[in-house]
Amino acid sequence: MDSTKSTSEPYWKEMTFARILHNMNEAGKFKASFLVDAQGLPVAALTSGYDTDTASAMAALVRNVIEQAQARIDLAEADEVTVRGNDKMRMVSRYFTIGDETLILVVVAPPDRPYRRLTNRAIKALQAAWLS
Secondary structure (H helix, E strand, O other): OOEEEOOOOOHHHHHHHHHHHHHHHHHHOOOEEEEEEOOOOEEEEEOOOOOHHHHHHHHHHHHHHHHHHHHHHOOOOOOEEEEEOOOOOEEEEEEEEEOOEEEEEEEEEOOOOOOHHHHHHHHHHHHHHHHO
């Protein structure tokens, strides 16, 4: 289990974020999860072999594409983007804000595993931890 820590957050918050991601991964049997800021920098990650920096940058890139689509084709605001591979594995990016900060929760979910309720719970727990 790989864990990434940001230099901008206190250590206890990093541990709290990692615990929230760990609990979500365990419950959903997710292969990896990342908490990423709007610039694509990892805030916390539990990866099991995935490249944290690459996945974080990809999540921010996808967010930028969505923002462009919203502006250019009048697409409603998206709170989630899913990329599904031929093996039916999914990389799900959930977007949320805390105050002025936009964050992205990314999970790598196995085929046919529900994720929405677990990511909703994790987002609420991350918001509470962020604000504490």
